[in-house]
Amino acid sequence: MTTIRDVAKRAGVSVTTASYALNDTGSIGEATRKRVLEAAEELNFHPNAFARNLKRRKTQTIGVFISRFSGSFYEEILEGIHSVILETDYELLVCPESRSTRRILLHRQVDGAIVFDRKITNDQVLKLASRRFPIVVLDRDLQNDFILPLLLDNAQGVREAFRHLYNQGLRRMAFVAGALDALDNAERMETFLSEAKRQHLHVPVCQGNFTEVSGYEAAHLLFQSAQLPQAVFCANDQMAFGFLRAMKERGLRAPDDLAIVGFDDIPLARHMQPSLSTIGASRFEWGATAVRQLIDFLDNETPFQPLRLSTRFLARQSSTLNAELPPALGATHDSALSS
């Protein structure tokens, strides 16, 4: 392992000079600089990141904390983050939930963090965030000078979805809720119910927890009620998927027997049979925005700009009555595979 001392020796200069030359700092003559760079090249020198970070107290790295890799939900967010990182001189460290999370966060192995992992508590985030360690949170409404929440505009998409159902003459609606502690769930439910209320509709709520199975179970519960609803809004796509499975088993068809709407626009949604109406946002843009703001804060102390990511309702087969929608595949395969 060659060190900067080796380089300095070979170039016939002091370690200081070598460091300045390699980092393009200090004032070093052109000839000397060249000699140092050549020596470094010849010795295949690469500065030890630990020594450097230890001294600089900066890592030039952004940490992203997610709960897991699968689900293709994070995928696009990560892609967005990655695409921005590529244009900066920062590096990216992705950390799935585990002990590591604590370690990396606490040991300051990154200069800033993007958090999308409910296992990390609000308290932890609050305690960690500081001018020297800004944090962007994607999954909670937590905010101060050093914490930027970047959330979905749940209300917008849900309102559109409600209108879509309502305008088709559907009146008996039900809501399948996700995890109780999730902000997104609360907002989606709150919006849906209040829209319904404005139309003097009462909407029963089935409690789920965002998993496919809980959607399946919610469906069974609803099937037992005296009168089937005409439309069901599920707080996310996974539950909608489970709900549709239960319907299929019962011989019920969407949208004719029951119109279904989900939330998230997971990749599968457009490929299902019937394709699933849902509410989507650009997760790519989400990730990109997060890291852009974070780096802007780190480099220029630009104050955080909270904002809500716009969502939009996507009418597909599962909720669109008597429409001549093209079959899912033919209509959408292109963008589906473009990723």
Next chain:
Amino acid sequence: MTTIRDVAKRAGVSVTTASYALNDTGSIGEATRKRVLEAAEELNFHPNAFARNLKRRKTQTIGVFISRFSGSFYEEILEGIHSVILETDYELLVCPESRSTRRILLHRQVDGAIVFDRKITNDQVLKLASRRFPIVVLDRDLQNDFILPLLLDNAQGVREAFRHLYNQGLRRMAFVAGALDALDNAERMETFLSEAKRQHLHVPVCQGNFTEVSGYEAAHLLFQSAQLPQAVFCANDQMAFGFLRAMKERGLRAPDDLAIVGFDDIPLARHMQPSLSTIGASRFEWGATAVRQLIDFLDNETPFQPLRLSTRFLARQSSTLNAELPPALGATHDSALSS
């Protein structure tokens, strides 16, 4: 930022003692140890990872180098890796292709690497790998004491697929090839063609590059030939997907007009209409095996054990003639969403 010195001072011991106590090394009295740990707790002390790594010359971190996040191809591999990491005292650093790759690899910010990114050259891998820096490669056939290739057993699955087609009486077959420089493509093609040869079949080859579009284009090329083949094997699912799109546009149906088989078993494959016959491997197991061997090498110097990951053919609608296959969704949704 509190340091070990603060802890030592508070506990009324030397820095050395504090370090030994915190790391459970050296020989330290029970009472003293307790006092140190308490002091650390009270001061909310967390050792600086850079200083530690600098001194220890070990990072206790495994680096995974992939070319990108999307495609849901890496997803399961990462999950597999992650699941093993969770049970060890190693951490995980996932690095999408970029300058970072070079930096992290060269600067030894990780103790070992798992490489799945063709942008990293064989030369680089060879130069980097050493007893102190073992590397597992998932995308190339490169091997020495410190480099472990973990590849798919392409032949096995492809052979099964060929038989499946052949046993249904199909004789006119074509092959859509992927990127020329890819080992996987070479092996799949080689196997398919030699199986065909044994049956005295001649199989024309259309060159593609693993992308959906290249599959689409390959289809158009084939459509111009005098006689349509009865079965087409695509070297991966993406191309098969493009091929099916072209067929649809032409009013051709799989499997009746043309039986289609892909390779990879991407999540979409089972959800398409028709569902896509393909060849799959447990990518989860793939990742898990890789990291297990790597850590075993690092911790115990266990020599690398090259092996091929078994693959299996999955008969689905796109290639199964006159069969009563259940509809894709009903049959498979459970495992599809279980992730």
Next chain:
DNA sequence: ACATTGAAGTGAAACGGTTCACTTCATTCC
């Protein structure tokens, strides 16, 4: 009674960079 042992604890030198404060020396200015 004295050497031996081993547990408990310590001082200081690393690890490999960065950077502050400083020197040297040629050039410019008045």
Next chain:
DNA sequence: GGAATGAAGTGAACCGTTTCACTTCAATGT
């Protein structure tokens, strides 16, 4: 001609740990 300036380069402290080599001292063996 002497002070002022500034470019080029250097020595050494420092970042926060770990760990080698060492001391101290009570307990043990003979």
